Amino acid sequence: xxxxxxxxxxxxxxxxxxxxxxxxxxxxxxxxxxxxxxxxxxxxxxxxxxxxxxxxxxxxxxxxxxxxxxxxxxxxxxxxxxxxxxxxxxxxxxxxxxxxxxxxxxxxxxxxxxxxxxxxxxxxxxxxxxxxxxxxxxxxxxxxxxxxxxxxxxxxxxxxxxxxxxxxxxxxxxxxxxxxxxxxxxxxxxxxxxxxxxxxxxxxxxxxxxxxxxxxxxxxxxxxxxxxxxxxxxxxxxxxxxxxxxxxxxxxxxxxxxxxxxxxxxxxxxxxxxxxxxxxxxxxxxxxxxxxxxxxxxxxxxxxxxxxxxxxxxxxxxxxxxxxxxxxxxxxxxxxxxxxxxxxxxxxxxxxxxxxxxxxxxxxxx
Amino acid sequence: xxxxxxxxxxxxxxxxxxxxxxxxxxxxxxxxxxxxxxxxxxxxxxxxxxxxxxxxxxxxxxxxxxxxxxxxxxxxxxxxxxxxxxxxxxxxxxxxxxxxxxxxxxxxxxxxxxxxxxxxxxxxxxxxxxxxxxxxxxxxxxxxxxxxxxxxxxxxxxxxxxxxxxxxxxxxxxxxxxxxxxxxxxxxxxxxxxxxxxxxxxxxxxxxxxxxxxxxxxxxxxxxxxxxxxxxxxxxxxxxxxxxxxxxxxxxxxxxxxxxxxxxxxxxxxxxxxx
Amino acid sequence: xxxxxxxxxxxxxxxxxxxxxxxxxxxxxxxxxxxxxxxxxxxxxxxxxxxxxxxxxxxxxxxxxxxxxxxxxxxxxxxxxxxxxxxxxxxxxxxxxxxxxxxxxxxxxxxxxxxxxxxxxxxxxxxxxxxxxxxxxxxxxxxxxxxxxxxxxxxxxxxxxxxxxxxxxxxxxxxxxxxxxxxxxxxxxxxxxxxxxxxxxxxxxxxxxxxxxxxxxxxxxxxxxxxxxxxxxxxxxxxxxxxxxxxxxxxxxxxxxxxxxxxxxxxxxxxxxxxxxxxxxxxxxxx
Numbered sequence: 001x002x003x004x005x006x007x008x009x010x011x012x013x014x015x016x017x018x019x020x021x022x023x024x025x026x027x028x029x030x031x032x033x034x035x036x037x038x039x040x041x042x043x044x045x046x047x048x049x050x051x052x053x054x055x056x057x058x059x060x061x062x063x064x065x066x067x068x069x070x071x072x073x074x075x076x077x078x079x080x081x082x083x084x085x086x087x088x089x090x091x092x093x094x095x096x097x098x099x100x101x102x103x104x105x106x107x108x109x110x111x112x113x114x115x116x117x118x119x120x121x122x123x124x125x126x127x128x129x130x131x132x133x134x135x136x137x138x139x140x141x142x143x144x145x146x147x148x149x150x151x152x153x154x155x156x157x158x159x160x161x162x163x164x165x166x167x168x169x170x171x172x173x174x175x176x177x178x179x180x181x182x183x184x185x186x187x188x189x190x191x192x193x194x195x196x197x198x199x200x201x202x203x204x205x206x207x208x209x210x211x212x213x214x215x216x217x218x219x220x221x222x223x224x225x226x227x228x229x230x231x232x233x234x235x236x237x238x239x240x241x242x243x244x245x246x247x248x249x250x251x252x253x254x255x256x257x258x259x260x261x262x263x264x265x266x267x268x269x270x271x272x273x274x275x276x277x278x279x280x281x282x283x284x285x286x287x288x289x290x291x292x293x294x295x296x297x298x299x300x301x302x303x304x305x306x307x308x309x310x311x312x313x314x315x316x317x318x319x320x321x322x323x324x325x326x327x328x329x330x331x332x333x334x335x336x337x338x339x340x341x342x343x344x345x346x347x348x349x350x351x352x353x354x355x356x357x358x359x360x361x362x363x364x365x366x
Numbered sequence: 367x368x369x370x371x372x373x374x375x376x377x378x379x380x381x382x383x384x385x386x387x388x389x390x391x392x393x394x395x396x397x398x399x400x401x402x403x404x405x406x407x408x409x410x411x412x413x414x415x416x417x418x419x420x421x422x423x424x425x426x427x428x429x430x431x432x433x434x435x436x437x438x439x440x441x442x443x444x445x446x447x448x449x450x451x452x453x454x455x456x457x458x459x460x461x462x463x464x465x466x467x468x469x470x471x472x473x474x475x476x477x478x479x480x481x482x483x484x485x486x487x488x489x490x491x492x493x494x495x496x497x498x499x500x501x502x503x504x505x506x507x508x509x510x511x512x513x514x515x516x517x518x519x520x521x522x523x524x525x526x527x528x529x530x531x532x533x534x535x536x537x538x539x540x541x542x543x544x545x546x547x548x549x550x551x552x553x554x555x556x557x558x559x560x561x562x563x564x565x566x567x568x569x570x571x572x573x574x575x576x577x578x579x580x581x582x583x584x585x586x587x588x589x590x591x592x593x594x595x596x597x598x599x600x601x602x603x604x605x606x607x608x609x610x611x612x613x614x615x616x617x618x619x620x621x622x623x624x625x626x627x628x629x630x631x632x633x634x635x636x637x638x639x640x641x
Numbered sequence: 642x643x644x645x646x647x648x649x650x651x652x653x654x655x656x657x658x659x660x661x662x663x664x665x666x667x668x669x670x671x672x673x674x675x676x677x678x679x680x681x682x683x684x685x686x687x688x689x690x691x692x693x694x695x696x697x698x699x700x701x702x703x704x705x706x707x708x709x710x711x712x713x714x715x716x717x718x719x720x721x722x723x724x725x726x727x728x729x730x731x732x733x734x735x736x737x738x739x740x741x742x743x744x745x746x747x748x749x750x751x752x753x754x755x756x757x758x759x760x761x762x763x764x765x766x767x768x769x770x771x772x773x774x775x776x777x778x779x780x781x782x783x784x785x786x787x788x789x790x791x792x793x794x795x796x797x798x799x800x801x802x803x804x805x806x807x808x809x810x811x812x813x814x815x816x817x818x819x820x821x822x823x824x825x826x827x828x829x830x831x832x833x834x835x836x837x838x839x840x841x842x843x844x845x846x847x848x849x850x851x852x853x854x855x856x857x858x859x860x861x862x863x864x865x866x867x868x869x870x871x872x873x874x875x876x877x878x879x880x881x882x883x884x885x886x887x888x889x890x891x892x893x894x895x896x897x898x899x900x901x902x903x904x905x906x907x908x909x910x911x912x913x914x915x916x917x918x919x920x921x922x923x924x925x926x927x928x
Contacts, residue, residue: 052541072544079545085538089560099546383735394744397759400769404762418772458664461657469654477658484669488866488910491903494890495675518668579752581869586890595754614758621750629743
C-alpha cells in the first residue's frame with residue numbers, strides 16, 4: 001500500500017495543456033477514479049503517473065520516493081489498458097507470467113502466483129489459449145490477472161470496461177471493486193462513465209481542461225458540486241440549469257426567471273444576503289429533486305406549471321420534459337407513470353436541494 | 367418467371383468472370399510457361415522451325431551457362447549483394463522506421479517526404495558519380511560497391527514499409543511491456559519485433575528482389591564482380607538464343623518462389639512502396 | 642535505475658533516424674551533387690554548359706528523347722486503363738480472386754532482364770509466335786521483329802513487354818486504393834438507387850483519383866528509366882535516354898556526357914513531380 005502524491009503536474013503537447021498544474025494526494029489503498037469527458041486530460045494524467053508520458057513540469061511521489069523521471073519499468077506499477085494489450089503471441093499463462101519472469105521470480109513462485117491470479121479471476125481453464133481464441137470479457141480478465149499478479153505498488157486502469165458489452169460491464173464493475181478491496185492496492189482508475197465512477201471510487205477526481213475541478217467522495221461530488229461543470233457532468237439526466245435574477249421581496253430572497261419563482265429557505269439566507277441583485281445567477285435543480293404533486297416528502301417546495309413536451313417512459317422511472325418560458329425543465333420521477341404529452345402539469349421543486357452558481361465564474365454559491 | 371431469370375443472369379455473369387479470368391491467366395502466365403519450356407528444350411528442337419512444342423529436353427544449356435559462362439559466380443555475387451543490402455537496410459531502416467511510427471517530433475514530415483522523394487527519384491542517375499566515388503575509395507568493381515548502391519536504393523522504401531508495419535503493431539503491447547518491467551529497447555525486441563516478424567520477413571524478401579533484379583547500376587559499377595542480371599545483360603547479346611532463355615528462366619525462378627511467400631503482403635507492400 | 646532528463650528523450654527519434662539520414666546523404670545526396678558537377682564541367686575543367694551544347698548537337702540525343710517520349714505515350718495511358726480495369730475486376734472478389742491476384746502480381750517480382758528475354762522467346766524468328774503462325778499456315782516465312790531496320794517492329798514488342806511487365810505495378814496501386822473504399826458508400830448508393838455506372842462515376846472514380854494520379858506519375862517517371870528491355874531487344878537501334886547514359890558510360894567511358902544525360906533524366910523527373918505535386922495539392926483539398 002502506497003501513497004501517491006502529485007505536485008504541480010503539467011503536461012503540454014506543444015501548446016495544448018493536456019494536464020495543467022494538478023495537485024493530488026491519494027491515500028494508501030484508496031480507489032481513486034479520474035472522471036471526465038473525452039479530451040479532459042484524464043488519460044494523459046494516468047500515463048504521466050505510469051511513466052509512459054514524460055511530464056512537462058511537476059513531481060510525482062510514491063510514498064516519499066520521487067519517481068517523476070523513472071522509466072515505467074522501475075516504478076513497480078501495473079496497468080490495465082483500454083484495449084487490454086494482451087500480447088497476441090503469448091498464451092494466457094505466458095501473458096500473466098511474463099511480468100514475473102522479467103522481475104526474475106523463481107519458476108516455482110511464478111507457477112504459484114499465476115495459479116493464484118487465474119483462480120482469483122476465474123480463468124484457470126484458459127491457461128493455454130491464445131488471446132485470439134478468447135472473448136472480450138475473457139481477455140479483460142487476463143489483462144486484470146496480469147496486472148495484479150506482480151503485486152504492484154500502484155494499479156492503473158485506463159477505461160478497462162469501455163470495450164465490454166453493457167451486461168458484462170456491470171458484472172466486471174463489481175468484480176474489480178471487490179478485487180481491489182481484497183488486495184488493498186492503491187488504484188487509479190480512468191473513466192468517462194459517471195456510473196462507474198460513482199459505484200467504484202472511494203474518491204473521485206473530476207477533470208476538465210487538464211484541471212481537477214473537484215476531488216471528493218461520490219457523496220460530495222453529487223451533493224456539493226463546486227461548479228456548474230461538476231454539477232452537470234455527474235447525475236443523469238443532467239441537472240436543470242436556469243438563468244435567474246435575485247430579487248428581494250417581503251424580507252424574502254427570491255430567484256426569478258420567466259415563469260418561475262423560487263424562494264430561498266431560511267438556512268440558506270446568509271449565503272445570499274450579500275449577493276448583488278444586479279448580477280445574474282444560475283439556478284441548478286436536479287431532475288430527481290422535482291416532484292409531482294402529492295409525491296413531495298417536504299413542504300418546503302416551490303410550485304411551477306408547464307405543458308408536457310415529451311415523456312420518456314422508462315417504466316422504472318419516468319422522465320418528463322416540461323415546457324417553460326426559459327426552456328425545458330426536466331423532471332425525473334420514480335415509477336411507471338401515465339403522463340400524456342401536451343397536458344398541463346404542476347410540479348414541486350424541493351427548495352432545500354437547489355443549487356446556485358455564479359454566472360460569470362460558474363462557481364457554486366450553495 | 368422472375369425466380370427463373372435470376373439464376374440465368376447469374377450464370378452469364380459467372381461465365382463472363384471465368385472467361386476474363388482465363389484470359390488474365392493466359393496473358394500473365396504464358397510468357398513464364400513458354401520460357402520454362404524453352405529453357406529446357408534442346409537447341410535442335412528450337413531451331414527446327416516447324417516444331418512449336420519441343421519434344422527433346424536437356425540440361426546442357428544450364429551446364430554451359432553455369433560453368434562455361436560462369437553464371438554460378440554471378441548468382442553467388444547476386445546473393446551476396448542482396449544479403450548485404452538486406453542487412454544494411456535493416457540495420458538502418460529499423461530504427462528509422464521505428465522513429466517514424468512511434469514518435470511525434472518536429473521534422474518528422476520532412477523526413478517522410480525525403481524518403482518519398484528519394485523513392486521517386488531515378489536512382490540510376492547516381493550510377494555514374496557513384497562509380498567515380500567508388501573508384502577513388504577503391505570499392506569499384508566489388509560486391510561492396512554494388513551493395514552500397516543497392517542499399518541507397520532500398521533504404522528509403524524499407525523505412526516507409528517498416529514504419530507502416532510497426533504502426534500496425536499496437537503501441538499498447540509495447541507500453542504494456544514497459545509497464546511490466548521492460549525498457550523501451552527490450553520491449554521492442556521482446557514484443558514488437560516478434561509481432562512484426564512476418565511483415566519484416568516479407569520486407570526482407572522485397573529488398574532481396576529489388577537488389578536481385580536491379581541491373582542498371584550493377585552493370586555500370588562492376589566489370590568482373592557482376593551480379594546475375596548485369597552478367598546476363600553483358601553476355602546475353604553475344605550468346606546463342608537457347609542460352610538466353612535459360613538465363614531468363616534462372617532469373618525468374620527466385621522471383622516466382624519469393625512472390626509466393628509474400629503473396630499475403632502483396633497489396634500492402636507494393637501499395638506502400640509505390641504510393 | 643535508469644532516469645533520464647527530458648532533453649535526452651527528445652533526441653531519441655533523431656538519433657534513431659540519424660544513421661539512415663547520413664547514409665542517404667552520402668550515397669544519394671553527395672552523388673547528386675557530383676552529377677551536377679560533372680554535367681556542368683567541360684573536359685578542360687571549365688564550368689559551363691559545354692556538355693549540354695555537345696549533347697544537343699548530337700542527333701542521337703534528340704532521337705533518344707523522342708523515343709523515350711514515344712514509349713511513354715504508347716505505354717502509360719494504355720497501361721493505366723488496363724490496370725484500372727483489372728483492379729476493378731479483381732476487386733469484385735469473386736471466388737478464387739486471391740489466386741488471380743497472385744498470378745497478376747508475378748511479373749512484379751521479375752526483373753526487366755527476365756521480362757525482355759521472355760518476350761524475345763516469343764517474338765524471335767524461331768520463337769513461339771512465328772512457329773505457331775507458320776504451323777497454321779498464316780505465314781510462310783518467319784516475321785523478323787528484331788534487327789537492323791526493324792526498329793519500328795521492335796518498338797511495339799517493347800511496348801507489349803512493358804505492358805506485360807509493369808501493368809501489375811499500376812494494378813496493385815489501384816487495387817490498394819479500391820480496397821480501402823468503405824462498402825458503406827456503395828450500400829448507401831444502392832439505397833439511393835444508383836446504377837452500376839453511376840456508382841463508378843460518382844463513387845469509385847473520385848475516391849481512387851489520388852491513387853490514379855500517383856500511379857500515372859510513377860509510371861511516367863519509370864518510363865524515363867526504361868533500360869534493360871529496350872537494350873536487350875533492340876540494342877542501340879532504338880536509342881533512349883537511359884540507354885545513352887549506359888552507352889556513354891560503359892562503352893565510351895565518357896563520364897561527363899553520361900552524367901549530363903543522367904542530369905537531364907533527373908531534371909525531367911523532378912519537373913514532372915513538381916508539376917504533379919502542385920496539381921495534387923488542390924485535388925487533395927477537394928477529396
